[in-house]
Amino acid sequence: MNVANPEGYTTPDGRRIGGVLMEMKNITLRFGGVNAITNISFDIRDGEIRAIIGPNGAGKSSMLNVISGFYVPQEGEVWFKGYKRGPMKPYQVARLGIARTFQNIALFDGMSVLDNIMTGRLTMMKSGLLGQAIWWGGAQREETENREKVEKIIDFLEIQNIRKTPVGRLPYGLKKRVELARALAAEPKLLLLDEPMAGMNVEEKEDMSRFILDVNDEFGTTIALIEHDMGVVMDLSDRVVVMDYGKKIGDGTPDEVRNNQDVIDAYLGVSHD
Amino acid sequence: MFYREAGDFKTSYVEDSQTFPIRFDRWRYYAVVILAVAVVPFFINDYWANAVFVPFLIYAIAAIGLNILTGYCGQVSLGTGGFMAVGAYACYKLMTAFPDVSILIHVLLAGGITAGVGVLFGLPSLRIKGFYLAVATLAAQFFLVWLFNKVPWFYNYSASGQISAPERSVLGVAVTGASATASAKYLFCLAILFVLAWLARNLTRGTVGRKWMAIRDMDIAAEIIGVNPLTTKLSAFAVSSFFVGVAGALFFSVYLGAVEVGEAFGIQKSFLILFMIIIGGLGSIFGSFAGAAFLVLLPVLLKNVLVGQLGWATDLAAHVELMIVGALIVVFLIAEPHGMAQLWRLAKEKLRLWPFPH
Numbered sequence A: 001m002n003v004a005n006p007e008g009y010t011t012p013d014g015r016r017i018g019g020v021l022m023e024m025k026n027i028t029l030r031f032g033g034v035n036a037i038t039n040i041s042f043d044i045r046d047g048e049i050r051a052i053i054g055p056n057g058a059g060k061s062s063m064l065n066v067i068s069g070f071y072v073p074q075e076g077e078v079w080f081k082g083y084k085r086g087p088m089k090p091y092q093v094a095r096l097g098i099a100r101t102f103q104n105i106a107l108f109d110g111m112s113v114l115d116n117i118m119t120g121r122l123t124m125m126k127s128g129l130l131g132q133a134i135w136w137g138g139a140q141r142e143e144t145e146n147r148e149k150v151e152k153i154i155d156f157l158e159i160q161n162i163r164k165t166p167v168g169r170l171p172y173g174l175k176k177r178v179e180l181a182r183a184l185a186a187e188p189k190l191l192l193l194d195e196p197m198a199g200m201n202v203e204e205k206e207d208m209s210r211f212i213l214d215v216n217d218e219f220g221t222t223i224a225l226i227e228h229d230m231g232v233v234m235d236l237s238d239r240v241v242v243m244d245y246g247k248k249i250g251d252g253t254p255d256e257v258r259n260n261q262d263v264i265d266a267y268l269g270v271s272h273d
Numbered sequence B: 001m002f003y004r005e006a007g008d009f010k011t012s013y014v015e016d017s018q019t020f021p022i023r024f025d026r027w028r029y030y031a032v033v034i035l036a037v038a039v040v041p042f043f044i045n046d047y048w049a050n051a052v053f054v055p056f057l058i059y060a061i062a063a064i065g066l067n068i069l070t071g072y073c074g075q076v077s078l079g080t081g082g083f084m085a086v087g088a089y090a091c092y093k094l095m096t097a098f099p100d101v102s103i104l105i106h107v108l109l110a111g112g113i114t115a116g117v118g119v120l121f122g123l124p125s126l127r128i129k130g131f132y133l134a135v136a137t138l139a140a141q142f143f144l145v146w147l148f149n150k151v152p153w154f155y156n157y158s159a160s161g162q163i164s165a166p167e168r169s170v171l172g173v174a175v176t177g178a179s180a181t182a183s184a185k186y187l188f189c190l191a192i193l194f195v196l197a198w199l200a201r202n203l204t205r206g207t208v209g210r211k212w213m214a215i216r217d218m219d220i221a222a223e224i225i226g227v228n229p230l231t232t233k234l235s236a237f238a239v240s241s242f243f244v245g246v247a248g249a250l251f252f253s254v255y256l257g258a259v260e261v262g263e264a265f266g267i268q269k270s271f272l273i274l275f276m277i278i279i280g281g282l283g284s285i286f287g288s289f290a291g292a293a294f295l296v297l298l299p300v301l302l303k304n305v306l307v308g309q310l311g312w313a314t315d316l317a318a319h320v321e322l323m324i325v326g327a328l329i330v331v332f333l334i335a336e337p338h339g340m341a342q343l344w345r346l347a348k349e350k351l352r353l354w355p356f357p358h
């Protein structure tokens, strides 16, 4: 397996990974005097599950925020589907087919589970204000069509019984699942997951891992995820980027990364000179 | 007869997303509509029309409007009185400039003009939120009232500085002016409220409503799913102001007939309508009705009971009213931000499970 092949590669379990979907080139992000990200480059291949790991404060979430347009890096380029991306607002990035979940769940607490997931399809719903107001023809048809798609995702993530529950009343683990559902509803090309399993018990983690693998497998969605649980990372991901203090200290297959001396040092807390 | 959805299966998503999914609710809704259209007009007299029905219908329109902006989209506004004034003055200018055009068109155009003004004053909402936005809309309130007082063109240079509605009719029946009957005024406002409430219901259950609520609940997350905060907030300002403008136009032309802007559309009006949606329920069309009904009926009730029956002084009764409203606002804000509409929902939920609560 040659993961550096620009045409793509085949994983040990036989999945075919394509060419470069997203490429970060020499990204540097500063907050005042703090370098959250220092000159980092890496790519994400089509169909891949790519993990970003690193100790607390390494800059992982900042990297996802750069990808999704919340932060604009001072230096570097973001390439998506072979084009260099200009400065973009988050809602414009969403329309490119990039969906995400947040480290601290960001759902709409006042709305039902169903409505939350339906919001994931907003970019695909085109009927205008007037059409909506009279709720005739287009608007109603569109609502029904999108509802059907959303119901498939509800079935897929096994949350049928909480469909009409206000999100604010759900326990933590289910909220994480609903947030994933909302992201999936957008049928994204690239799905960004910021610690999708944080704070879950073993059983919930297993469920979530299964969902992530199924999403990748059934919908062909490319996934970039941040995760602290090493076991999960090693099981799920095809390739791993390791960050520490805003720098990239490792990049490769789980096995390569595991045996990388810099990575071992970072995790064992060996002091930097 | 049990209040239940069991046995009332939905076989399509259209049925599942209808306004009254439970059959009993649907029947009650039809009953209210029939009562409002076929019974009330025959019994209504000037007292009931002026004290209760017409103000209720108009305030309900304004409350739905403010609820769209504040309850659904989360943008607090203290400028409702000022926007009602825009609707009133737009309607007045149109009525006097184009006497041959139907009053219905004028009222709707007045709403449209108010929508435009609302969008203009909504622009700052992109940068400022919460308390600061409330202050900005408060500034709009004072500016608009000042403007209509200051520029004689708006009141056609009349000596009194007031505007007064000439007689206009719909389908040959006068709805404004001295000779308009109680039932004509009532039916005219009822028809407009009926249509506008239906439009509001449609807007809030679909894509547009979800965008508004997404911005309200968490604007960062809304952006990440592709909601453009600028156009979404401005659409809420536009739709909300349209409703408020129509309410202002009706308040002037049908209800009061003659208006002095500071008196009819001052800051008290902004607070009155804000209180209606807080007590009735933020983010609920039904709540807008409930809040409007409550705050229109409360003073009438207190006046009849305290002044009429118990012989209290009028100003004392007015103070009692203020205290009741103040206490309710505090209670609802702290204990039940979704207002009477939520209490009603909870009661229904209990009823749905009765007599077996589990």
Ligand SMILES: Nc1ncnc2c1ncn2[C@@H]1O[C@H](COP(=O)(O)OP(=O)(O)OP(=O)(O)O)[C@@H](O)[C@H]1O
Pocket: A031, A034, A035, A036, A054, A055, A056, A057, A058, A059, A060, A061, A062, A063, A103
């Ligand atoms: N908006 C911001 N303003 C200022 N500093 C920030 C901001 N966002 C992140 N940082 C800083 O950037 C650095 C990296 O933060 P980031 O959240 O990306 O880390 P992380 O790797 O996701 O950590 P964790 O595992 O704890 O989630 C930290 O030092 C953080 O304080």
Ligand SMILES: [Mg+2]
Pocket: A060, A061, A062, A103
């Ligand atoms: Mg993080």
